[in-house]
Amino acid sequence: MSILVLLFFFILWVSLFYVQLQNRIIILIVGTILFPTTALFIKSPALSPQHVLLYSYLFLEIYQNRDNFLHSLLKNPLSIVFAFICGSYFFTALANGGILSKDTYYGIRDVIDTIGYFIAAYIAGKRINSDELVKKLWPFLIVCCILGIFEGAINANYPYKFINSAFPIYQGLYDIHGNVDLSQSWRIRTCFTTKHPTAFGTLLSILFMLYLPYLKRDIFTKPRIYALMTLLGINIILCGSRTAIVCVLFGLFVYGISKFNVIAKVIAVGLIAFSFSTILAFMLANFQQGGLGRGSSLEFRSQQLLFSIATISNSPLLGNGNKYTSTYLFVENDKGEMRAEDSSGQDMGGLESIVFSLLIDRGFIGLGTYYIMFLWMFIFFYQKREIPGAESMFALVAAITLYLSFSGSIGNSIAFFFIFTGFQTGQIIKSEEDSLEDSDTSLQEIEDSIGTD
Numbered sequence: 001m002s003i004l005v006l007l008f009f010f011i012l013w014v015s016l017f018y019v020q021l022q023n024r025i026i027i028l029i030v031g032t033i034l035f036p037t038t039a040l041f042i043k044s045p046a047l048s049p050q051h052v053l054l055y056s057y058l059f060l061e062i063y064q065n066r067d068n069f070l071h072s073l074l075k076n077p078l079s080i081v082f083a084f085i086c087g088s089y090f091f092t093a094l095a096n097g098g099i100l101s102k103d104t105y106y107g108i109r110d111v112i113d114t115i116g117y118f119i120a121a122y123i124a125g126k127r128i129n130s131d132e133l134v135k136k137l138w139p140f141l142i143v144c145c146i147l148g149i150f151e152g153a154i155n156a157n158y159p160y161k162f163i164n165s166a167f168p169i170y171q172g173l174y175d176i177h178g179n180v181d182l183s184q185s186w187r188i189r190t191c192f193t194t195k196h197p198t199a200f201g202t203l204l205s206i207l208f209m210l211y212l213p214y215l216k217r218d219i220f221t222k223p224r225i226y227a228l229m230t231l232l233g234i235n236i237i238l239c240g241s242r243t244a245i246v247c248v249l250f251g252l253f254v255y256g257i258s259k260f261n262v263i264a265k266v267i268a269v270g271l272i273a274f275s276f277s278t279i280l281a282f283m284l285a286n287f288q289q290g291g292l293g294r295g296s297s298l299e300f301r302s303q304q305l306l307f308s309i310a311t312i313s314n315s316p317l318l319g320n321g322n323k324y325t326s327t328y329l330f331v332e333n334d335k336g337e338m339r340a341e342d343s344s345g346q347d348m349g350g351l352e353s354i355v356f357s358l359l360i361d362r363g364f365i366g367l368g369t370y371y372i373m374f375l376w377m378f379i380f381f382y383q384k385r386e387i388p389g390a391e392s393m394f395a396l397v398a399a400i401t402l403y404l405s406f407s408g409s410i411g412n413s414i415a416f417f418f419i420f421t422g423f424q425t426g427q428i429i430k431s432e433e434d435s436l437e438d439s440d441t442s443l444q445e446i447e448d449s450i451g452t453d
Helices: 002-016 021-034 049-064 066-074 079-096 102-125 130-154 158-165 197-216 222-238 242-257 262-275 277-289 298-311 324-329 354-383 393-407 414-452
Strands: 330-332 338-340
Touching (some): 002 158, 079 354, 130 197, 197 393, 222 242, 242 393, 354 393
16 A cells, blocks of 8 residues: 555656646645655655645746736735745744754744645646636545544544655554544544544645535536535544634634625624624633633633743744744644643643744744734735635635634644635735736737727
């Protein structure tokens, strides 16, 4: 089985160099989903199959069309906010180790391994059609969903076990030599090939919101799109992430409200707020109960926030250094939770939210730049919501912002967010450029007609 897994990866990687861009981005998406960050070729510097595919993709774009790559990097709709984020990495490194320190290396790797996915997908989105992409991904996603349901039904994850066993180094949370069973006494948990159920929940939430507009479009037949949305919904429940359920409902709410007129929006907000008050009270009580085997609670979250602020008391603006939490302060336990190595943070529970890790690593400036990015994306997609294929992207951004704030980015799950937002951003720019070109052509035809007369 290991030989087959490695052969499949090798075929994907080699195919990157020979296929057209439309298939190249599909290879990147499929590879990012199938090969988790827990499987490594080498440990230091960490090099996973995800890294190989991403770096090869970016290298090809630089080699084949450097001008287009630089334009996509420096003049995309989020280039300014990305510059702010890169600046926060740079000044954090400068303040905590100097320009030639490991802090700088960690910052560069983090930027490439996150924003790099946005740039890669943005390049593709500017040149190919989003409808073709979602159609070609449909069979793969159906198989993923079926395997996710199968994992929940038999309480065993064979894809995760086989894929991770094939690579030289495994840095995961579960024993791949035995039965990989994530379920707990009080809930089923699945992760498919991702590092953790939370990462799987992030992916499922993104896909659900991405395909939502296609329920009312003619790109898919009704049975095909209903089948995919149903399977995604089932997997969202099976992955065992309460955050996934809450954030998908929130995304649906934001998306649905946008379809109403002003008066209807006010009425809808009032009715929904009233209707969900009891449900919200129940959810809050459930989160408050937390504790061993019950997931993180609001009490834990409050403790984590206070601990994070205390940790950066000497450097509140720039934090303690890039990757400080995962490199120096915290380690992952067998549940995928970040636990303090010393006694100062042993009672912190799971340090999941990106708020805490960003505060500790890069201070209030680093935290602020990320939330500016989320807000920037939301406004951009909301303004462009009438463009086909991008109707639900603002709701997707709202849902995933809430998701990452609640449960953080485990196993580079934010890569999924950057891939699909990057592609749709490129698609929007392509659509606008095509419309402008059509307008110029029509104007030229009118001028030629007048000249002829």
